[in-house]
Amino acid sequence: VIETRRLTKSYQMGETIVHALRDVDFMVETEELIAVMGASGSGKSTLLNILGCLDKPSSGEYILEGKPVSELGKKEYAPFRNEKFGFVFQSFNLLPRTSALENVELPLVYDRAGRVGKPRRAAEEALRRVGLGDRMHHMPNQLSGGEQQRVAIARALVNNPAIILADEPTGNLDTSTSADVMTLFQELNRDGMTIIVVTHDPEIAECAKRIVLMRDGRIHGDNQVSA
Amino acid sequence: VIETRRLTKSYQMGETIVHALRDVDFMVETEELIAVMGASGSGKSTLLNILGCLDKPSSGEYILEGKPVSELGKKEYAPFRNEKFGFVFQSFNLLPRTSALENVELPLVYDRAGRVGKPRRAAEEALRRVGLGDRMHHMPNQLSGGEQQRVAIARALVNNPAIILADEPTGNLDTSTSADVMTLFQELNRDGMTIIVVTHDPEIAECAKRIVLMRDGRIHGDNQVSA
Ligand SMILES: Nc1ncnc2c1ncn2[C@@H]1O[C@H](COP(=O)(O)OP(=O)(O)OP(=O)(O)O)[C@@H](O)[C@H]1O
Ligand SMILES: Nc1ncnc2c1ncn2[C@@H]1O[C@H](COP(=O)(O)OP(=O)(O)OP(=O)(O)O)[C@@H](O)[C@H]1O
Ligand SMILES: [Mg+2]
Numbered sequence: 001v002i003e004t005r006r007l008t009k010s011y012q013m014g015e016t017i018v019h020a021l022r023d024v025d026f027m028v029e030t031e032e033l034i035a036v037m038g039a040s041g042s043g044k045s046t047l048l049n050i051l052g053c054l055d056k057p058s059s060g061e062y063i064l065e066g067k068p069v070s071e072l073g074k075k076e077y078a079p080f081r082n083e084k085f086g087f088v089f090q091s092f093n094l095l096p097r098t099s100a101l102e103n104v105e106l107p108l109v110y111d112r113a114g115r116v117g118k119p120r121r122a123a124e125e126a127l128r129r130v131g132l133g134d135r136m137h138h139m140p141n142q143l144s145g146g147e148q149q150r151v152a153i154a155r156a157l158v159n160n161p162a163i164i165l166a167d168e169p170t171g172n173l174d175t176s177t178s179a180d181v182m183t184l185f186q187e188l189n190r191d192g193m194t195i196i197v198v199t200h201d202p203e204i205a206e207c208a209k210r211i212v213l214m215r216d217g218r219i220h221g222d223n224q225v226s227a
Numbered sequence: 228v229i230e231t232r233r234l235t236k237s238y239q240m241g242e243t244i245v246h247a248l249r250d251v252d253f254m255v256e257t258e259e260l261i262a263v264m265g266a267s268g269s270g271k272s273t274l275l276n277i278l279g280c281l282d283k284p285s286s287g288e289y290i291l292e293g294k295p296v297s298e299l300g301k302k303e304y305a306p307f308r309n310e311k312f313g314f315v316f317q318s319f320n321l322l323p324r325t326s327a328l329e330n331v332e333l334p335l336v337y338d339r340a341g342r343v344g345k346p347r348r349a350a351e352e353a354l355r356r357v358g359l360g361d362r363m364h365h366m367p368n369q370l371s372g373g374e375q376q377r378v379a380i381a382r383a384l385v386n387n388p389a390i391i392l393a394d395e396p397t398g399n400l401d402t403s404t405s406a407d408v409m410t411l412f413q414e415l416n417r418d419g420m421t422i423i424v425v426t427h428d429p430e431i432a433e434c435a436k437r438i439v440l441m442r443d444g445r446i447h448g449d450n451q452v453s454a
């Protein structure tokens with residue numbers, strides 16, 4: 001469902017060039033559950049942002065469900081992305097003046113096909129699944145770090161996307177809550193969702209079916225997890 | 228050096244009251260290295276914010292170096308806090324339009340006693356200690372999540388505070404970089420700094436000398452780590 005060929009991403013910083021991604025060839029079949037690990041700065045978020053159509057590569061190709069993403073028109077980008085992906089951002093990206101519930105409902109604003117049913121109910125259900133049934137009306141600054149992270153997770157699932165891209169979704173969670181999140185991802189994966197999780201936590205990675213290691217902007221290792 | 232008595236913190240949310248802290252009695256001697264653990268929402272950040280004079284309790288007393296903090300005048304609060312504490316925030320709180328180097332120099336603006344020497348040099352040194360010597364001129368949005376976290380750590384150390392309060396300082400760091408941060412904290416502790424680290428990571432907690440467990444706004448356990 002996802003295929004990248006020789007993907008690179010570079011940033012010009014005055015005199016130096018930062019090579020965030022260098023020649024990344026990455027293939028993902030539908031219904032995979034993949035953990036991406038690697039040192040801080042190795043290019044994981046950069047890769048995830050390109051996969052989620054939030055950023056464009058400096059060179060190379062990205063082919064999603066058989067179509068080259070570079071051929072999408074400007075107007076097609078956002079609806080296409082909102083329909084295909086649920087994204088958990090490394091820094092949550094919640095709207096500050098909006099309650100947890102309204103933040104989670106937001107992707108459903110785009111759901112014009114009405115695939116998901118009543119937005120408010122779907123949002124409440126998603127929040128309950130991450131243990132925040134009693135925090136729905138809190139603003140982000142009235143939530144703990146781990147609660148904000150879980151709102152971001154609920155928002156990623158609410159429109160039942162085909163692909164979830166989660167950037168360090170348990171960095172602010174205790175061991176038990178992290179395990180709950182991974183169990184939830186495993187259930188969603190069994191129901192057909194393709195899931196890519198960037199993580200620093202080996203216990204999270206062990207719950208995936210495949211582990212991809214990144215280093216200095218390259219894919220350094222790619223292994224099936226033995227059951 | 229730190230003593231709290233019957234500290235409570237509550238928030239009125241319409242009809243309900245959220246009890247973030249309930250009757251917390253917490254004592255810290257100088258030069259301790261303490262890990263605070265507990266489930267998401269158990270009150271760890273709330274406690275740390277009160278200890279760092281960033282927030283006031285709803286009731287109870289906080290005595291810092293023998294003086295009740297409630298007796299500080301409005302004008303004394305900020306300079307007192309900036310001189311005593313280095314704070315690593317759970318969400319980093321970096322200034323977005325300011326480079327990593329300038330963000331780290333910021334606490335030294337308050338250092339009128341000139342205790343630390345040249346601000347720019349101290350800031351460069353702190354950034355090198357966390358492995359960001361080659362990222363000094365990047366803006367926060369040009370840094371990875373873990374790099375931003377390390378800028379926040381460098382900023383907390385730069386003015387050589389007596390007490391460091393670190394709220395989940397390794398949540399976005401890989402295992403090896405996390406271990407480097409903890410080694411750094413252990414060195415600073417041997418040099419006389421009192422350090423309190425909120426963490427979800429058992430490997431970080433094992434590097435501390437004492438582990439405090441929180442649950443539902445209370446201290447649930449408090450144990451010396453056997454060497
Ligand atoms: N301003 C606020 N208004 C209402 N409730 C709040 C506010 N700030 C925090 N809370 C609530 O207080 C509880 C404790 O919050 P705190 O941030 O201390 O948790 P924590 O232990 O740091 O959690 P985490 O590990 O997720 O960071 C949470 O359940 C949170 O929802
Ligand atoms: N806009 C930018 N301009 C310049 N350099 C950038 C920019 N964005 C990212 N970088 C650099 O690219 C590298 C890769 O960043 P990326 O965010 O992908 O890392 P990461 O693997 O997600 O790290 P972490 O685990 O710390 O989140 C980093 O070294 C970062 O400094
Ligand atoms: Mg990242």
Ligand SMILES: [Mg+2]
Nearest residue numbers: 144145272317
């Ligand atoms: Mg917290």
